[in-house]
Every structure is written in C-alpha cells, then in structure tokens.
Amino acid sequence: MLTINNIVKQYAEHRALDDVSLTVEKGSIFGLLGPNGAGKTSLIRIINQITAPDSGQILLDGEILQPKHISRIGYLPEERGLYKKMQIGDQLLYLAQLKGLSKNDAKHRIKHWFEKMEMQSWWNKKVEDLSKGMQQKVQFVATVLHQPDLLILDEPFSGFDPVNADLIKREILELNRNGTTIIFSTHRMESVEELCHNIALINKSKKVLDGAVTAIKNSYRENKFKITYLSSQEVASVDGLFTIEEQQATETTTALRIKIMDGKSINRVLSYLIPLVEIQRVEELIPSIHDIFIKEVTSINAK
C-alpha cells in the first residue's frame, strides 16, 4: 500500500527524519511508535503532502505520491479542531468537499455517519455548543467521510473519554475489516499494541526497528518465566539450568522470576521443580512493546 524510501527532512539545524524507510501492507493496521519529538508527526505530514521531504520518496500503490492521492488518505492530526462558529453539517460538508467529494455524495455520507454515531440532531449545532467528546466524534467523522483507503490517526485516543474511545476503536476496526489500511501514530504504546499487526519504532529521527508485532516480540524473548507455587519454601538457582532473578513470598505462595539458561526448556525446569513444590501457575515473561521500546530507546540514548 505505502512504501516509504529513505526519507530525510531537515529543519535548519534540526534533522527531523534521517533516512527513514518503511512499508505498510495493504489492509493492515500499522503502528508508528516513538517518544515525543521523534519525528512521527514530521513523517505523517510528509505522507499527507503537507510538507515535502528533502530527499527520498513515497509510493502509494506503486505510484509516486502526488496531489491527486489526497482524496485517498484520511488524516486525523494530533492537533485537531473545527471551526467553532460553523454548523456541524456545513462543516463536514465543507471538509468532505475539500477532499474531493461532490456535495450530494457528501450529504448522503454525512447522514449515514450521523445515524451510525447517533448524532442525527447535530446538523445545525455549532461546534462551540458541543462537548469535547462530541467534538471528537465530529472530528472522526470528518476524517473518514471520504472513505479513504489509507487512514492516518495521530494520537487517536487522546482526548476521548473511555466510552467514546471504545466506540471509535470499534469503528476503526470495522473500517479495517472492510479493507481500510490504518496507520496509528502514538507514544502510548499500550494503547495500540493489541490493535497493530505491524509496528515501526522511531527514535531521534531514525527508525529503530520495524516488523510484525509478534515477530518483534518473539525476537525480544529472553527465556524468562514467572512461576508461582503454593508454599513459602525457598528455591535456589540451579547452575546450568536457571537462575532466580526475583523471589516474592507471601504466607501461602511464592512467585519466582527466573531466567532459563540458553538451550534449556521450561519443561526441564518444571520437571526439576515439580518434586519440590506444588506449581500453581507458569507464565512466560514476554516483553511488551513498551518494554522493548524503552529498552531500545535507552540503549540508543546511552550511546
């Protein structure tokens, strides 16, 4: 769907993007992750043709990105807003027409979305008369009205109350099921981890890593487990098999965090432990995207 090749963007002394390349598969949900100021918004603005890169190119379905593609992309910026004094209906009509919809089509679709989002009575209301959450709904509708193939959402859930955030999440997933490719940009990794198929991590203007979420997680597995057993009896590390990193005991249970030696399996550890204690629970400690992110970022920043 979207191929980003060696993008460089320089702002005077500050290099916002340094040779960033990415591929976003058609129909996928892609997470663009990174701390504030990493260059996510710069990249998104380039994809939206708001600014142009100093070098590198972007291909949309194999075609070099050009103004006619604007109507295929929907963009919900992090800094979002609406004309305060304009009526909701007129406003959506205007924004949809700017995206290239005809007036009639736009009207039909606005009505459709109004029904879907239960906001039929809002047409003549002004934005300043709506609550923050209601405004966010209008904003979301404005983003998807023209049925974009590619939906770019910058910090999509910030500012939504939990109920509306859930509603929007459902709508996004439905759009994705119907074939819309989605790019999430956020610094709050936990909010998108469950949604994204693929992610890219950006830090300090550079891409740190990218790939499928599961693959990345697997590659960061450290063979660590958490084992809980029903006793306060202490267990010691076993050379060549596992080391205990942490031991937490309550009156009735003990929780162990262990690292298994390379080449050994959890089954071997369990068969060692079973004769000693009664196992209640075993869980692999897979790093969250957040952990991976922190690890990558701190290791780079330390350099």
Place this chain on the structure above:
Amino acid sequence: MNKILLIIHREYISRVKKRSFLLTTFLVPLLFIGMYALIFYVALNNQEPITTVRVIDESGFIANKLTNTDHLLFVNTTEPVEELKSKLEKGEENTVLLIIPADVSNSQTVELYDTEKKGINTLNTIESKLSDILKSKALTEAGIDMKVLNSIKTNVTVKSKQLTVDGEKDSSVGAAIGISFGLSILIYLSLFLYGNQVMRGVIEEKSNRIIEVVISSVKPFQLMMGKIIGIGLVGVTQFVLWIILSVGMMGVAAAVIHNKIPETAITNNQQAITKENGNTASNTESYSKMQGIIESVKTVDYGLIMGCFLIYFVGGYLLYSALFAMVGSAVDSETETQQFMLPIIMPLLFTYMLSFSVLINNPHGSLAFWLSMIPFTSPIGMLVRIPFGVPAWQLILSIALLIIGFLLTTYVAARVYRIGILMYGKKASYRELIKWFKYKG
C-alpha cells in the same frame, strides 16, 4: 468545484452571513446620512440668534445707512450712554452697543460694547458695513456719482483652468483636495480593516487547530489565497452595497429635505430679501459661489477615480493582506501580532499622514512621485494625486509596480505561511520568519 473556489465560498459566505456584516452594511450609510441630516438640520434650525445693535451715532450720517442683515438688527437710539451700558451690564441678551464718534471720518474708529464675546462674524459685518459707508461717503464727497459707483463694484472669483493635451478644461483645487482626503481615508481604512480580517482569520484557524485538517486536503497556498480573495470579495460587496444604499437613502433623504426646505430656509431667505433689498446682492453672490463649487466638483473625472480606486484597493489589499496573513501564521494569538504589525503598516501610515500635507500641497513633486510609485505606498500616494491629474505613463507604471509588488509579497508570505501555520508555542521572531522562508519544499 475547484478547491480554492470552495475556500473562497466558505470565507465569503461565513462572513456575509454574520450579523455584524449586515449591521455595518446597513448602519454605516445610515450613519453617514444621519450625520449629514443632522448637520443640515442644525444649519437650518439653529441659526445664529439675531443680535440687536444699539447705535449711538454722534456723526449723524451713518446710522440711517446701516442696513439690517439676517443676524444683525441695527436700532438707532438717543438714550444716554451710561443708561445703555448699565442695561447691558444687567444682562440684556444678544445686544451690543455701537458708539460712532462725531469725527469717525477721520479717526476711522468706533466703539463696540458687549457683555459676551461676539462671534467674529458680527465684528466683520459691522466693520465692513462701516467701511463701505465711509468709503461711499468719501467717494461721493470727491464728486463721484453713486450710480457710477454701484456699476463699478466688482466681485472677483478665480476660475482655475488647467492646460492639458486635450485642451483647456475646468479644474478646481478645492474639489480635488476634498476628494483626495476622502480617498486616502477610505483606502487607508479599508486596507487596514480587511487586512486585519485576513490576519484574524488565519489566527483563528491556527488557534482552533483546524489548520492541519484543512491543509491535509489543500495546499497552504490555496488556503491562504482562498481566504484573501474571499475576504476581499466581502470588502467589494460591502462597498457596492454601501454605494447602492447610500444613493438610495440619499434619494429618500433628498426628497424629505426638499419638502422641508420651502417652510424654513427659502421663506426665511425670501423674507430677508424682501425686507431689505441691500441684502440680495450678497445672497446671489454666495449662490453663484456655491454653484462654482458644484461645477468644480463636476469637473472631476469620477469614472477615472472610481476605476483607480478599485484597482488600487484590490492591488493594495492583495499586497497587504498577504503580509497580514503571514503575520497571522507566525503567531499563536492576536496579542503577539504587535511587533510585526508596526513595520507592515508603517509605509501606509506614513503616506496617509503625508497625504494631508505634502502630497496635497505639492501633488507633482518628487516625494509625491515616489510615494505613488512604490507599491507599499502607491495605493494611497497615487489615489491622492489622481484628482490633480497624473500623466498616463506614471499611472501605468505605478499599477505595474503594484502588481509586481503584490506578486512578490504573496510569494514571500506564502513561503512563511506554509511553515508558520504548523508552528505552535514557538515565539516567532524576524530571524525565525527568515528561516521559515528558506525552508525547502
């Protein structure tokens, strides 16, 4: 529909639909006409009160020759001076005491007593009447017949004629100055007013945070130009409506005033005329002067002036509103605009100030020439000069420079604008603006 048209449409409709637009559109002409009506009304009804001049004529030959005017009533008296003075002191209103000494022909001095300062008109009238009488007396004493004297009384009016290639034509400096004043005020106010609207519009979009939503659909340049053109059209609409409404209301007002005039002014005049025949001369005199002014106003080429006003309004507006848009894009709120506004409005303000003195006194001098050529000052500089007659080549050159000027400012403004609108929380400085201008892409 083209996207820039959509933007123009929105900018235009959203402003024209505002209550404030309707209010100013209808109120301003009403206000103007109301002001004129008020002046007219005051002039008609609040005439100077009639002042009684008690005359003690010790010379004996003047008092019977003093003729009454609209405001002065001469009353001959022989009452003792002291008594009259004490009457005055007791607060007799609108009365003065004129004492003409016996040797007035030689001393040429009279005494006037009053309790309140009389207007300069009263003094002038009495003075000129007395000198006329004394002059006539001296002339008749020298043996000149009164009839001859009346026939050689002259009244000179300068009729200014301008020599141009088209031949001789009437021109009047007075009318030209009046129109110059009007135009420079009008263009200064409208450039400032509508430029400011552009700036506020940009700041609104920026502070509402809708800007990024919009420019993901259109180019920043389209948004900027759409806004500038849309607001410009609002301005043009307002002018056209003002003209139509003013003309319409003037018509109505004229009809109303016309109905009222016979009752007051004309009857007054007629009374005055029939009462004293001596007054007719001065009345017809002022009438012919009035006609002279009307004629000189007619000599001004309104087609040319209206055409030029429109060209310079549009050109000047495009030039300045681009700069206003640039300022709007660079700041987060209106309070921050101050530091950028001054240098932008300086040339305009400078020319505006000068237009009242230097430009009107010397409309063909080199300062006037340059001010009417430089695009930043020409909208006022040239408009002020036009009523005085400007060679065609200067006009064409000035307009060409203005067009080049606004293309240039629009280019510069657009480059700063496209970066500025996405910058939040950064305190913009001139250095920053130059940096933004240089950014690629």
